[in-house]
Amino acid sequence: MLPPRLYLQRTRVELEDDGYRLSRDEDDPGHDSESVDSFEQALEMPRGCQRAPQSHPEPQSCATMISERVTRSTPLPNMDTQALPPPIVQPQSEALANNNVGYRTFRTGAESTCILTSACYFTKVLTVRRTRGPTRGKLAQRVIDKDGRLKVPISPQFRAAVGEHASKLASKIGFEVRTHVMDLGVRRWKALDDSVKGPILQRLTDKFDLQGDPIDVDKAVATQCGRRISNYTYKLKKKYDKLVKAKGAEYARSNPPGGVKPEQWTSLIDKKWNDKKWQKQSKANTNNRFDKKSKHRCGSKSLPVRVVEMMEGTDGVVPSLEKIYKSTHFNADTNEWISPECEDIHDEIVRIEAEHNSQDGAVLITQEKLSVKVFKAKSGYLKGLGMRPSSTVRSTIVGSVNNNEYVTHLEKKVDEQDELIQEQGEKIQAQAEGIEAANATIAELVEAKEQQGRALASVLEYLKNQGYTGY
Known part of the structure; x- marks a missing residue:
């Protein structure tokens, strides 16, 4: 013992x-x-040793x-x-x-x-x-196992996923693109090969019942996939910059973060982060974001989901722009606005709506038109409402956008015409110089011909004087 x-x-x-x-x-x-x-x-x-027997x-x-x-x-x-x-x-x-x-x-x-x-x-x-096991997607999978595919409506007004399972769909899309898209350096979702997009879309439809017009469904899913890729690559860019600053570009290239495959990492570095054109566009986008002084507090709930929830019980009537804007830019806990600019925009919404509706015989302004007046026109989207414009407002927006595009088109045409006129002037001048040179050549030829005629006449005169008759 x-x-x-x-x-x-x-x-x-x-x-x-x-x-x-x-x-x-x-x-x-x-x-x-x-x-x-x-x-x-x-x-x-x-080996070979024998332990003493025990009792x-x-x-x-x-x-x-x-x-x-x-x-x-x-x-x-x-x-x-x-x-x-x-x-x-x-x-x-x-x-x-x-x-x-x-x-x-x-x-x-x-x-x-x-x-x-x-x-x-x-x-x-x-x-x-016992350690904690995997938890990603367990809640959604539990609901799917119990009730079948999750129903996610695609609203035609917003062309986006709404309802209680919209966030689960967004989470699943994020997981799919992070896991199965190897070429993260692609500029747009629609630029991906169908052999990559097809299985991803199939796995989504296996778990989610996407309800709505097929065109709206396809565009909503494509938009969400593009955003998930953009958000993911933005976070990876922050990690890449940190690695480059700490240990250099070579170390950063050969040491991708956890969960990122080497081909995904190198695709981002070669096709995006080291591309001059992408760097220029990224810098412009960064400057544009800094120009925006008003932020929102929607959190993980998208604006379409928030607006649809506010529309419940109102027979589909769109809430007032003032109410929606305040819900996303005012903190009720602290009783403060996110920024002074947000309060100014809110006051402008109230003022424009009151001025329009106070006019004699005026028809109440719609929230869509109010959005266009306050936030300016944007093709295919109503700022502050998160929805697509109706046909009447769409014609106004398209007309405004088309006017601006037409002016730009005319300016471009004028510049092109100026260049063309200048080129034609140079050609005309060259042609004039050529004509002048040709005239000089013709004059020389005429003079030479006249000299030749005079010489021939003198020869004939000499022959006549000598009695030569030509027979």
């Missing part, structure tokens, strides 16, 4: 529990490392070696008063052939007790906590 002191030292060293603390009786300032080493050497018996009976199983489970709340037994577990007596040939080293695991509650046993001695007790 092992001395109790050595058994206690062996157990204390190999007990892997961060929350375990030694008691006063277990504290041993005179710990002898050499004795532990000699104990380990005693266990590693050379202890052979246990029925490895589980009978421990009568009580060892956990965080169970202190170690007092080894001075309790006998050590008996060794296992086994023929040497069987022990060497089977090399009986195994694990026995007992689970109770949130802990697992793992017991390492050997053919000769009980050597190790490990108390292992």
Whole structure:
């Protein structure tokens, strides 16, 4: 049998529990490392050595070696008063052939007790906590397993996913593009190959019932996929800049962040971040974002989802622009606006609406037209409402946009005409010079012909004087 002191030292060293603390009786300032080493050497018996036979009976199983489970709340037994577990007596040939080293695991509650046993001695007790397993998408999958595919309406007014499962769809799309899009350097979602987009869209439709017009559904999903890629690459760019600043471009290129595949990382570096055209566009976009002084507080809930929730119980009537804007730019907890500019815009919304509706015989201004007056026209989108414009407002917006485009087109045409006139003037001047040179050549030829005629006439005159008649 092992001395109790050595058994206690062996157990204390190999007990892997961060929350375990030694008691006063277990504290041993005179710990002898050499004795532990000699104990380990005693266990590693050379092949062919025979252990002295013991009189202890052979246990029925490895589980009978421990009568009580060892956990965080169970202190170690007092080894001075309790006998050590008996060794296992086994023929040497069987022990060497089977090399009986195994694990026995007992689970109770949130802990697992793992017991390492050997053919000769009980050597190790490990108390292992259960770790948290994967949680991504578990809530959505639980609902899908219970109710089937999640219904996600695609509103024709917003051409976007709305309803209670819209956020789950956005989360699933984000996971799909991060995991399965290898070419993250692509500029647009529609530029991806169909062999990449097809399986992603199929996995989405397997879990979500996208309800609505097929055209609206396709465009809504494509828009969401593009945004997820953009958001993901934006976060990766921040990490890339940090790595470049700390350890250089070569290190950053060869060390992608966790969860990012090397081909995804190099695609972003080569096709986007090191591209001069992309850098120029990125700088312009950054400057434009800095020009925006008003922010919103929508959070994870998109503006279309928020507006649709406000439309419930109103027979589909669009809420007032003033109400929507205040809900996204005013903090009710602190009773303050996000910024002074937000308050100014809110006051302007109220003022324009009041001025229009106070006129005699005026028709109440629609929220769509109010959005165009306050936030200016934008093709295909109503600012502040998050929705597509109706046909009447769309014609106004398109007309305004078309007028601006037409003016730009005319200016471009004028510049082109100026260049063309200049080129034609140069050609005319060159042609005039050519004509002048040709006239000079013609004059020279005429003069030469006249000289030739005079010479011929003088020759004929001479021949006549000599009596030559030509016969």
